[in-house]
Amino acid sequence: MGESTLMTDIDAMNKVLHDRSDDSLLNMQDNKDKKFVALHQLYSDIIQVIYFIKPDLVCSLSLRMIELTMAKGITPTSPFSFVYFGSILAAMGEVEKACRLGECSLYHDCILQHCSLYTWLEPYHVYHSNPTYKMQHCRKTSTEIG
Amino acid sequence: MVDENASSSKYKPMVILICYNAILFHSEPLQSTAEAHHIGYKAGQQLGDFLTSRWNLQLSITMNYLAGQNLRAVQATIKDDYVKMMKDEKSAFFFGYILLHTQVIALQQGLHTLHAGRVEKLIPSEAELLAKDNSNLIVQIVSKINKLERSILFQQFSSNLLDELNISGTIAEMKMQPRPLLYMGIFYEGLTCFLCSIGITDPTKSKSLIERGQSVLTRIRSLAEHSSWNWENKVLLLEAMEMHTMGNLDAAGPLYTSSIGSAHEHKFIHEEAVASELAGEYMYEQGNHSDAYALFMHSIKCFKEWGADAVAKRVEMSVQTKFGANVSHLRAVNVSDAMARILSFDQQQQQKKKRSLV
Numbered sequence: 001m002g003e004s005t006l007m008t009d010i011d012a013m014n015k016v017l018h019d020r021s022d023d024s025l026l027n028m029q030d031n032k033d034k035k036f037v038a039l040h041q042l043y044s045d046i047i048q049v050i051y052f053i054k055p056d057l058v059c060s061l062s063l064r065m066i067e068l069t070m071a072k073g074i075t076p077t078s079p080f081s082f083v084y085f086g087s088i089l090a091a092m093g094e095v096e097k098a099c100r101l102g103e104c105s106l107y108h109d110c111i112l113q114h115c116s117l118y119t120w121l122e123p124y125h126v127y128h129s130n131p132t133y134k135m136q137h138c139r140k141t142s143t144e145i146g
Numbered sequence: 147m148v149d150e151n152a153s154s155s156k157y158k159p160m161v162i163l164i165c166y167n168a169i170l171f172h173s174e175p176l177q178s179t180a181e182a183h184h185i186g187y188k189a190g191q192q193l194g195d196f197l198t199s200r201w202n203l204q205l206s207i208t209m210n211y212l213a214g215q216n217l218r219a220v221q222a223t224i225k226d227d228y229v230k231m232m233k234d235e236k237s238a239f240f241f242g243y244i245l246l247h248t249q250v251i252a253l254q255q256g257l258h259t260l261h262a263g264r265v266e267k268l269i270p271s272e273a274e275l276l277a278k279d280n281s282n283l284i285v286q287i288v289s290k291i292n293k294l295e296r297s298i299l300f301q302q303f304s305s306n307l308l309d310e311l312n313i314s315g316t317i318a319e320m321k322m323q324p325r326p327l328l329y330m331g332i333f334y335e336g337l338t339c340f341l342c343s344i345g346i347t348d349p350t351k352s353k354s355l356i357e358r359g360q361s362v363l364t365r366i367r368s369l370a371e372h373s374s375w376n377w378e379n380k381v382l383l384l385e386a387m388e389m390h391t392m393g394n395l396d397a398a399g400p401l402y403t404s405s406i407g408s409a410h411e412h413k414f415i416h417e418e419a420v421a422s423e424l425a426g427e428y429m430y431e432q433g434n435h436s437d438a439y440a441l442f443m444h445s446i447k448c449f450k451e452w453g454a455d456a457v458a459k460r461v462e463m464s465v466q467t468k469f470g471a472n473v474s475h476l477r478a479v480n481v482s483d484a485m486a487r488i489l490s491f492d493q494q495q496q497q498k499k500k501r502s503l504v
Contacts, residue, residue: 048160055323079161087168091323095172095372102169105161 009063013085014097016070025104031073040068044077047084059088079105159198162186167205171326175375177413179326180209203227204242211246212330214416217453221250228269241275241285248272249292256456257300287316291331294338298420299457301464303342308355311335314362329369333380336362337420340387356391363388379408383421390428402428406444407489419448423461425488430468439469440484447481 017025031037047061062084069081086101166174166182174182183206190199207227211220228243249272251265264271272289279285290311297303304310313331322328339359346352363384370377386401402425409418426441442465449458465473 044157051164077157080157083161083164083169087164087323090169090172098169099173099372102165105165 006060006063010059010088010092013063013066013070014089014094017097017101020070022100022104026107028069029073031075033072036068036072037075037077040065040075040077040081043068044080047080051084058084062088074108079108081105082108156193156195159186159190159193159195159202162189163198163202163205167325168323171209171376172324172369172372174373175412176209176213176326180206180213180215183209200227200231208242208246208327211250212326214414214452216451217250217254220453221247221254224250225266225269232268241279241282242288244270244275245272245285245288245292249295252296253299253454253457256459257296257302283320283322287313287320287322287331288327290316291327291334294331294334298334298337298341299454300460301341303338303345308335308338308342308358311338314365329366332362333366333384336366336384337387340384340391343391352391356388359384359391360388375412379405379412379414379417379421382408383417383424386421386428387424395428395432398428399425399432403488406441410489415448416452416454419445419452419454419457422448435469436479437484437488439465439473440479440481440488442468443481444485
């Protein structure tokens with residue numbers, strides 16, 4: 001894929017994500033088609049290897065993964081779509097968009113595991129919505145460190 | 147929602163790792179990032195993903211170090227995990243531990259440890275690591291960042307330091323993905339540019355250093371837009387240094403005190419120490435010796451609290467050189483009262499600013 005085509009496709013995907021509300025991203029339909037789940041898992045396995053040995057390809061691969069997720073729905077490996085595409089946006093300087101996808105990936109990751117991270121997820125959201133908690137949370141962290 | 151699926155949970159440590167190390171550190175406090183990586187570490191242990199688990203642990207230790215965790219705690223965690231790692235023969239991340247361990251020991255015991263071989267029998271020194279493998283880009287850049295940090299903390303700047311250790315240039319050239327440690331390197335580079343420019347008599351060289359510092363300041367300001375928690379005190383310190391070097395001394399004072407206040411509020415004890423020392427230098431230059439003395443004493447207290455005993459000793463020596471034996475009248479200064487007065491001035495300034503904005 002040429003660099004200009006890649007950039008055009010990233011812009012197009014950014015527009016798709018921008019047009020979706022947070023609620024809609026967090027409550028996307030699941031896809032239970034075994035073939036699709038397997039395909040997405042294959043992409044996830046590949047991207048984790050590519051991340052180390054050929055990082056230049058992470059951009060196009062993550063774009064393909066998020067295209068699939070947005071078009072066909074959530075699979076167990078969908079958090080990777082959000083997190084890898086988010087890391088590309090962060091590297092491009094689109095920090096707010098990247099953070100939105102990062103939070104989305106954590107949310108889906110937790111839901112998929114029936115909230116085994118629930119105890120962490122709850123303060124995480126409280127932390128974001130409540131600045132006072134943010135302060136206390138960090139003080140607590142520092143106290144623990146100290 | 148998707149039913150619970152055995153394969154879904156195995157990615158949790160990796161998602162946490164990439165998410166925090168590449169994205170969310172932009173908006174989350176460094177302390178929370180360290181905590182999140184620790185959760186990733188535990189998740190990896192439970193799932194049997196030892197590689198990602200260990201990577202998360204190493205990032206958690208690094209984030210804690212950057213957030214100003216006590217150095218004794220950092221050193222103990224490194225030693226513990228390094229020994230375990232060598233037992234397991236899973237040594238993929240050994241270099242990160244070696245570099246951080248060397249840095250921590252140097253800050254605790256002094257720069258002579260860098261050339262003294264192994265301080266801990268089990269953990270190789272940075273010199274050994276670099277002699278063995280100097281082609282690894284990450285090793286090179288982390289080593290450079292550590293060297294720059296040591297130069298600031300021990301106030302030892304060689305003439306070609308900034309040419310040797312061009313962190314922002316290397317990051318741009320190698321197209322490295324943004325990471326908290328790399329941004330810290332850029333911050334140290336900016337600080338070094340301003341610090342070096344103070345002592346330089348050649349106006350052209352001094353101007354180019356200030357310009358380089360200003361470009362770093364612009365970059366750090368853009369980070370503070372997303373997380374004032376992590377970057378506000380650093381921006382204020384760089385701004386203070388900028389004003390100081392450009393001769394705008396009236397503007398520099400409040401910025402120094404704001405930086406100390408912000409570092410204190412956000413629990414960055416090590417940066418509070420650095421800002422206090424630099425503010426002390428500024429006050430000393432202004433002839434305000436009692437405030438300068440209080441700031442130096444506060445800096446020493448913060449460095450000791452952080453665990454950087456060798457750095458605290460260096461500041462003590464510098465105080466002795468500056469004030470000589472004649473400090474009896476300064477010893478009467480109540481440091482905490484003086485600090486409260488200096489910082490309350492900053493709060494008044496901030497309230498004024500807020501009122502004018504309203």
